[in-house]
Amino acid sequence: AQSVAQPEDQVNVAEGNPLTVKCTYSVSGNPYLFWYVQYPNRGLQFLLKYITGDNLVKGSYGFEAEFNKSQTSFHLKKPSALVSDSALYFCAVRDSTGRRALTFGSGTRLQVQP
Amino acid sequence: DTGVSQNPRHKITKRGQNVTFRCDPISEHNRLYWYRQTLGQGPEFLTYFQNEAQLEKSRLLSDRFSAERPKGSFSTLEIQRTEQGDSAMYLCASSPPIVVRQETQYFGPGTRLLVL
Numbered sequence: 001a002q003s004v005a006q007p008e009d010q011v012n013v014a015e016g017n018p019l020t021v022k023c024t025y026s027v028s029g030n031p032y033l034f035w036y037v038q039y040p041n042r043g044l045q046f047l048l049k050y051i052t053g054d055n056l057v058k059g060s061y062g063f064e065a066e067f068n069k070s071q072t073s074f075h076l077k078k079p080s081a082l083v084s085d086s087a088l089y090f091c092a093v094r095d096s097t098g099r100r101a102l103t104f105g106s107g108t109r110l111q112v113q114p
Numbered sequence: 115d116t117g118v119s120q121n122p123r124h125k126i127t128k129r130g131q132n133v134t135f136r137c138d139p140i141s142e143h144n145r146l147y148w149y150r151q152t153l154g155q156g157p158e159f160l161t162y163f164q165n166e167a168q169l170e171k172s173r174l175l176s177d178r179f180s181a182e183r184p185k186g187s188f189s190t191l192e193i194q195r196t197e198q199g200d201s202a203m204y205l206c207a208s209s210p211p212i213v214v215r216q217e218t219q220y221f222g223p224g225t226r227l228l229v230l
Contacts, residue, residue, distance in 0.1 A: 004156075032217050043118075043205055044157070044221040051217055090156050094217075100145065100209075101170055102219060104156030 002027040004091050006105035013081045014113050021076040021108045023091030030096040033074040035065055038088040038107075047089075050074060061085070081112045116140060118222030120206050126228045127196055134192045135225045139208030146189050147219055148181055149205040150174065157205055163189060196229045203227075 003026045013019045025031055032051050036044040048059025055067045065076045074091060088109050092102040119138045127133050139146050144165050149157035160179070162170040165186040175181070178196075183189040193200055203226050207219040 034218070036221070041226075043223040044207075046218050046220060049218055092156075099170060100147065100162045101159035101172070102147075102149075102157075103159070106154070106156050 002093055002095055002103045004093050004103055004105035006089075006091055006108045008108050009106075010109045010111060012111045012113065015083050016080050019078050019081045019085070019110065019112070021089050021091075021110060023074045023076065023105060024072050025074060025091070025093040026072065027093050027095045028097075031074075032094045032096060033065075033067060034092040034102065035059065035063070035074075035076050036090045036092065036104075038090065044090065047076070081110075083112050083114050086110055086112045118206055118208050118220055120204075120222040120225050122225060123223060124226050124228075126230065128230050129196060129198060131196055132192065132194045133196055133227065134190055135204055135206075135227075137189045137191070137206030137208075137222060139188070139206070140210075140220055142210065143208035143220075144186065144211050145209045146183060147207040147209075148189070148191050149207065149221075151203040151205055151224070152201075160191075193227075196227075198229050201227055201229045 005024045034049045035047040048057050050057050050067045058064045063078050088107045090107050091105045121136045146163045148160040151157040159172050161181045163183040178194045181191045203224040205224045207221045209219045
């Protein structure tokens with residue numbers, strides 16, 4: 001069975017500072033990893049993904065994530081946080097077999113203070 | 115807007131009633147997914163269609179739940195004899211035909227269901 005852990009319910013950071021939102025996963029075989037962001041009463045917006053290739057993945061709105069196979073992690077990062085980045089962030093995983101279902105973490109609320 | 119659309123956006127119903135939600139995927143996306151999200155949790159997978167074939171079903175999809183995609187375009191999710199525990203946000207997502215690296219699921223705005 002595949003699973004995702006987001007160990008922090010909330011991350012607080014000051015505007016202009018770097019941010020990290022943590023994600024670790026468990027999956028059989030090679031993982032497909034995703035980050036999504038959710039604003040209040042909205043659906044999920046895709047940020048970035050790792051399928052194969054470079055371990056550092058760049059995505060929308062200046063976000064990036066680093067795939068670390070040995071630590072089974074896929075932490076989301078941004079060099080300089082904006083107040084508008086405040087939202088709920090979800091990490092998701094699926095395996096590389098034919099199953100298409102994504103397994104999501106419980107989410108991390110990012111609060112960027114001005 | 116050419117994203118995934120879902121209707122209705124909100125639904126309030128009484129326990130025991132049946133409800134149906136509709137999802138229109140992004141044009142030319144042949145894969146469609148339903149997820150359920152309860153407050154404070156991440157989305158949980160319900161079911162997956164490739165064209166009109168329902169290929170995956172979660173154990174969460176009890177006998178009261180049924181999903182269809184009759185022509186491989188829009189999909190409906192019906193909940194019969196609703197229970198208060200069915201109150202949640204129901205999310206639909208779609209993704210394009212299988213191409214290397216094109217694994218992204220694009221989500222709609224969701225339908226929020228409240229069962230009284």
